[in-house]
Amino acid sequence: MGMFAKDKSENAASGAARSDSDTAFFGAKLSIKGKVTGSGNLIVMGKLEGEVDLAGEIVVAAPAVLNGEIRAVTLAVSGNVTGTLTAGEKIHLEKSAVVSGRMNTPRLSVVDGATFNGEVEMKKPVDGAASAKRTEKK
Amino acid sequence: MAKDASSGTTSLVSRPVVVEGEISGEENLHVDGRVKGIIRLAGDLFVGTSGVVEAEIDARSIVIQGAVTGKVLARRQLEVHPSGRFNGEATAASYEIRQGAVFEGVSRMLGSKSQTEKSAVPAAPELKK
Numbered sequence: 565m566g567m568f569a570k571d572k573s574e575n576a577a578s579g580a581a582r583s584d585s586d587t588a589f590f591g592a593k594l595s596i597k598g599k600v601t602g603s604g605n606l607i608v609m610g611k612l613e614g615e616v617d618l619a620g621e622i623v624v625a626a627p628a629v630l631n632g633e634i635r636a637v638t639l640a641v642s643g644n645v646t647g648t649l650t651a652g653e654k655i656h657l658e659k660s661a662v663v664s665g666r667m668n669t670p671r672l673s674v675v676d677g678a679t680f681n682g683e684v685e686m687k688k689p690v691d692g693a694a695s696a697k698r699t700e701k702k
Numbered sequence: 703m704a705k706d707a708s709s710g711t712t713s714l715v716s717r718p719v720v721v722e723g724e725i726s727g728e729e730n731l732h733v734d735g736r737v738k739g740i741i742r743l744a745g746d747l748f749v750g751t752s753g754v755v756e757a758e759i760d761a762r763s764i765v766i767q768g769a770v771t772g773k774v775l776a777r778r779q780l781e782v783h784p785s786g787r788f789n790g791e792a793t794a795a796s797y798e799i800r801q802g803a804v805f806e807g808v809s810r811m812l813g814s815k816s817q818t819e820k821s822a823v824p825a826a827p828e829l830k831k
Contacts, residue, residue, distance in 0.1 A: 585714065585716055585734075586716050586717060586718060587714075587716060588714055588715055588716040588719045588735070589713050589714045589716075590713050591711040591712070591713040591727070591729050592711070593710075593711065593727045593728040593729045594713045594725065594726075594727035594729055594731070595724075595725070595726045595727055596721060596723060596724070596725050597723050597724040598721065598722050598723010598724055598725075598739060599720075599721070599722045599723055600719065600720070600721050600722075601719070601720045601722075602718045602719035602720045602735065603718040603719075604716050604717070604718040604719060606719070610713075610727065614723060618719070
């Protein structure tokens with residue numbers, strides 16, 4: 565590999581090692597402003613401002629700072645989220661989670677130490693990718 | 703998970719994901735899905751075979767194995783691999799275009815008179831606590 569490139573394109577080729585994974589990853593030093601949609605799972609450790617609508621599982625891990633509307637099948641939060649969280653199946657807040665806003669989810673678990681300020685509504689989801697993936701009823 | 707010892711962390715926009723908006727950061731990014739908008743990285747951008755990027759790009763090294771359309775700046779190197787398709791305006795310090803690659807548009811050398819000044823990578827936006 566890297567026969568022509570001067571520095572063996574080690575930086576560029578590093579990306580080649582990671583492929584065909586269906587779990588998206590937004591690292592701690594990444595900042596996204598806008599809309600994220602699709603399916604599959606996502607791990608966020610950086611900053612995200614806007615809308616997320618994912619037919620999968622989202623893990624918000626510290627030091628993530630999210631701002632906006634987040635929809636997924638399941639949400640596991642141990643970072644900072646401000647806005648609206650909507651889950652098709654469940655939301656889990658870890659000890660280091662700091663959530664401000666609204667949560668819509670049929671199931672909720674909160675670990676001792678988590679911070680939540682806002683409203684929770686627990687009923688069947690209305691619309692979006694989250695409801696399309698609901699496999700369990702009752 | 704996506705740790706790379708030599709040049710920092712690499713984030714991933716996986717195949718079933720679409721990002722519309724602005725992506726910026728101090729790390730590398732690997733795109734197997736779709737990105738539309740603006741990408742500004744202090745690190746490298748790698749567009750995989752299934753990746754489709756329609757954006758204004760400012761990155762260190764850019765490797766294209768998928769489809770990229772837009773105005774791109776590769777401060778170090780722009781590589782288009784055999785499966786890659788580039789359409790747009792490119793400015794790079796160095797190019798590597800492999801046999802079979804598609805390159806349609808303008809290519810400029812970084813620092814030459816024909817290249818317009820592009821701003822440096824902005825710092826990540828500060829969000830309210």
